Amino acid sequence: xxxxxxxFFLWGLLWAIFFMTDGFDFGIGILYPFLGKNDFEKRIxxxxxxxxxxxxxxxxITAGGVTFAAFPLAYSIMFSSLYSGLMFILFxxxxxxxxxxxRGKVDKKSWRNIWDICIFAGSLVPALLFGxxxxxxxxxxxxxxxxxxxxxxxxxLNLYGLLGGLLFLLxxxxxxSLWLSIKTGDELHERAISNACRIWxxxxxxxxxxxxxxxxxxxxxxxxxxxxxxxLDILLTVAALFASRFFxxxxxxxxxxxxxxxxxxxxxxxxxxxxxxxxxxxxxxPDFSVTAYNASSSPLTLKIMLVVVIIFIPAVIAYQAWTYxxxxxxxxxxxxxxxxxx
Amino acid sequence: MDVVMLSRMQFATATMFxxxxxxxxxxxxxxxxxxxxxxxxxxxxxxxxxTKFWGKIFLINFGxxxxxxxxxxxxxxxxxxxxxxxxxxxxxxxLAIEATAAFFLESTLIGVWVFxxxxxxxxxxxxxxxxxxxxxxxxxxxxxxxxSWMQHPVGYVLRNGRAELSDFSAVIFQKFAILQFFHxxxxxxxxxxxxxxxxxxxxxxxxxxxxxxxxxxKIGLMFGLxxxxxxxxxxxxxxxxxxEVQPAKLAAMEAHWETRTRAPLTLFAIPDEKNERNFIxxxxxxxxxxxxxxxxxxxEVKGLKDxxxxxxxxxxxxxxxxxxxxxxxxxxxxxxxxGWLRRNRLLESPLYLKVMxxxxxxxxxxxxxxxxxxxxxxxxxxxxxxxxxSDAVSPLASSQVLVxxxxxxxxxxxxxxxxxxxxxxxxxxxxxx
Numbered sequence: 029x030x031x032x033x034x035x036f037f038l039w040g041l042l043w044a045i046f047f048m049t050d051g052f053d054f055g056i057g058i059l060y061p062f063l064g065k066n067d068f069e070k071r072i073x074x075x076x077x078x079x080x081x082x083x084x085x086x087x088x089i090t091a092g093g094v095t096f097a098a099f100p101l102a103y104s105i106m107f108s109s110l111y112s113g114l115m116f117i118l119f120x121x122x123x124x125x126x127x128x129x130x131r132g133k134v135d136k137k138s139w140r141n142i143w144d145i146c147i148f149a150g151s152l153v154p155a156l157l158f159g160x161x162x163x164x165x166x167x168x169x170x171x172x173x174x175x176x177x178x179x180x181x182x183x184x185l186n187l188y189g190l191l192g193g194l195l196f197l198l199x200x201x202x203x204x205s206l207w208l209s210i211k212t213g214d215e216l217h218e219r220a221i222s223n224a225c226r227i228w229x230x231x232x233x234x235x236x237x238x239x240x241x242x243x244x245x246x247x248x249x250x251x252x253x254x255x256x257x258x259x260l261d262i263l264l265t266v267a268a269l270f271a272s273r274f275f276x277x278x279x280x281x282x283x284x285x286x287x288x289x290x291x292x293x294x295x296x297x298x299x300x301x302x303x304x305x306x307x308x309x310x311x312x313x314p315d316f317s318v319t320a321y322n323a324s325s326s327p328l329t330l331k332i333m334l335v336v337v338i339i340f341i342p343a344v345i346a347y348q349a350w351t352y353x354x355x356x357x358x359x360x361x362x363x364x365x366x367x368x369x370x
Numbered sequence: 371m372d373v374v375m376l377s378r379m380q381f382a383t384a385t386m387f388x389x390x391x392x393x394x395x396x397x398x399x400x401x402x403x404x405x406x407x408x409x410x411x412x413x414x415x416x417x418x419x420x421t422k423f424w425g426k427i428f429l430i431n432f433g434x435x436x437x438x439x440x441x442x443x444x445x446x447x448x449x450x451x452x453x454x455x456x457x458x459x460x461x462x463x464x465l466a467i468e469a470t471a472a473f474f475l476e477s478t479l480i481g482v483w484v485f486x487x488x489x490x491x492x493x494x495x496x497x498x499x500x501x502x503x504x505x506x507x508x509x510x511x512x513x514x515x516x517x518s519w520m521q522h523p524v525g526y527v528l529r530n531g532r533a534e535l536s537d538f539s540a541v542i543f544q545k546f547a548i549l550q551f552f553h554x555x556x557x558x559x560x561x562x563x564x565x566x567x568x569x570x571x572x573x574x575x576x577x578x579x580x581x582x583x584x585x586x587x588k589i590g591l592m593f594g595l596x597x598x599x600x601x602x603x604x605x606x607x608x609x610x611x612x613x614e615v616q617p618a619k620l621a622a623m624e625a626h627w628e629t630r631t632r633a634p635l636t637l638f639a640i641p642d643e644k645n646e647r648n649f650i651x652x653x654x655x656x657x658x659x660x661x662x663x664x665x666x667x668x669x670e671v672k673g674l675k676d677x678x679x680x681x682x683x684x685x686x687x688x689x690x691x692x693x694x695x696x697x698x699x700x701x702x703x704x705x706x707x708x709g710w711l712r713r714n715r716l717l718e719s720p721l722y723l724k725v726m727x728x729x730x731x732x733x734x735x736x737x738x739x740x741x742x743x744x745x746x747x748x749x750x751x752x753x754x755x756x757x758x759x760s761d762a763v764s765p766l767a768s769s770q771v772l773v774x775x776x777x778x779x780x781x782x783x784x785x786x787x788x789x790x791x792x793x794x795x796x797x798x799x800x801x802x803x
Contacts, residue, residue: 100458
């Protein structure tokens with residue numbers, strides 16, 4: 029495996045971890061107006077991700093930063109082509125982040141309502157748009173010879189793009205419900221479980237549609253057909269999908285959530301494996317595609333970054349796992365009594 | 371307006387807004403860590419109250435710093451894609467290292483600090499704040515190394531139509547980065563110091579929680595005194611280096627047109643760029659510019675006329691921002707010295723206290739002026755001597771950038787008002803003791 033190939037895989041891994049972690053934060057933010065029936069319950073919901081959402085979000089910064097460092101041409105074309113979509117995501121993330129912090133600082137219903145809208149919109153928009161964006165990347169963007177995007181934001185809202193958006197939305201809502209069921213008790217806990225049960229069949233349908241649509245709208249399956257062992261990723265993802273339901277029914281909630289993480293990772297890698305060696309296939313001509321080989325940094329940079337990543341990423345995973353563990357257990361009224369709690 | 375101008379305005383808006391919150395995070399995290407450590411060691415509850423009081427303000431400020439920072443990482447790609455493709459081999463790695471080494475630690479631990487009071491011992495909890503302070507500082511190191519590379523590119527070769535890394539240690543250890551880092555971090559500590567002193571002064575004027583705020587004031591004072599002096603010393607050292615490697619910037623910030631030895635420093639001027647002279651010049655101190663730039667009164671200082679027109683920075687903005695920064699910087703040293711002399715008689719110094727309250731915004735103005743100088747003085751280059759800003763933008767429609775710029779101004783404006791309101795609300799509240 030060459031340097032670019034290794035980096036291609038790492039790049040995919042970072043996006044996968046971002047979606048596995050901030051994914052349930054998005055899910056909880058989307059469920060927020062529906063499952064949180066009063067102020068107390070809303071606070072429980074946001075405090076269930078309170079200690080960890082910020083650390084989770086940094087996986088996005090890192091995924092973006094690594095795109096820049098390892099594949100600067102891809103970063104440059106991706107971010108400028110997807111300008112409007114990324115701006116929407118950016119503003120959503122800004123509002124969500126500030127909302128968590130500001131919501132509890134003034135004891136007025138009107139103040140809380142504004143930030144509640146920001147939490148909801150700030151979670152819904154990224155969930156949907158990341159799905160739409162990645163589906164469009166799998167499909168190929170209209171990139172010309174000069175790497176210029178020959179389309180508009182609305183071109184992203186094609187059928188396959190929207191199916192991707194729907195899939196991500198359902199994945200994150202499901203993931204968020206499971207997290208919530210682990211972190212809460214009483215009615216909120218029950219609502220989270222029944223919500224997860226209701227979402228699951230929709231998720232199954234959406235996954236099947238997406239897998240099927242990928243056959244018609246993308247060239248992803250070419251890699252799989254050439255190397256059938258790669259189908260294991262799809263099989264693993266589908267297995268995780270059924271496992272999550274199995275564990276959910278048995279109220280084995282952590283295993284269900286863990287399976288849900290695997291579904292998300294597997295879905296991201298379904299695309300990553302299928303894309304290789306392209307990072308952004310060009311819908312205009314394969315000659316204009318941005319690949320791991322024509323977009324990468326110099327070997328020196330790739331080597332240095334590899335050392336950096338080998339040192340720091342395991343360390344980050346370790347201390348983030350430590351944090352998750354420190355805050356394990358259900359969020360209770362006592363936790364809300366802190367001055368600093370959300 | 372074209373895409374270049376709109377993108378510049380957007381970048382300026384985004385960075386200057388972000389930079390309203392970063393300096394306070396850098397300095398206040400350390401001051402809070404000091405307070406919390408004193409609590410952990412002595413058990414004195416006043417220090418716990420101080421930690422919580424300043425901590426509340428810190429968290430509001432920190433939150434805004436984080437979200438406005440995401441914008442910047444995106445913006446290199448969204449609006450400056452040609453720059454990103456050209457320098458990504460070097461610049462991209464520096465940003466990625468900033469994220470993996472610093473942002474992760476900072477953002478993960480802030481959750482632990484906020485929510486972990488009952489889960490960790492007082493000493494462990496205080497350690498978390500020290501680590502947050504360390505991580506923020508580390509983040510500043512990497513981003514300044516990145517900016518320094520734009521100002522003075524080293525350790526690279528031009529190959530494959532882009533800048534490619536040839537010597538990593540040359541990039542990360544270069545003199546420009548070291549000087550720029552120490553100067554900027556000291557300035558950030560001055561912002562934090564004057565914030566703490568000013569808020570404390572407000573309460574001391576009202577004779578509220580006197581011991582609490584005298585203690586807080588003195589912590590701020592220690593920082594203010596040490597770092598206002600250091601900022602000036604490092605500023606001079608950095609200035610000498612800028613004179614050496616960015617002579618056009620020196621000429622611009624001094625509105626200095628004619629190359630000459632024993633160059634004078636002009637206190638105030640209004641430049642006439644078209645005619646390569648100054649409309650007005652007030653207060654000329656002979657030889658001072660040569661001395662400041664080269665520590666040699668007889669040194670030759672290149673004038674703007676020596677540089678081709680297309681390679682000259684704008685003159686008025688660097689000139690005014692430099693004077694603003696230095697003038698205020700000098701004032702900070704004076705105010706800190708006065709504070710030190712009166713530190714045990716603060717309650718008997720109401721005029722001084724009032725001045726300190728009103729001075730809270732001044733270091734913010736100075737630090738922003740400094741950054742404006744650094745960036746506008748580098749123009750027309752985005753990477754000094756290698757790439758022009760006008761060649762660096764993304765292939766976007768100006769309407770796209772106009773809309774996003776308007777959105778930034780609107781949303782940042784509203785968030786700024788909300789944040790400002792919350793910070794004032796919490797800063798003026800009498801603390802629970």
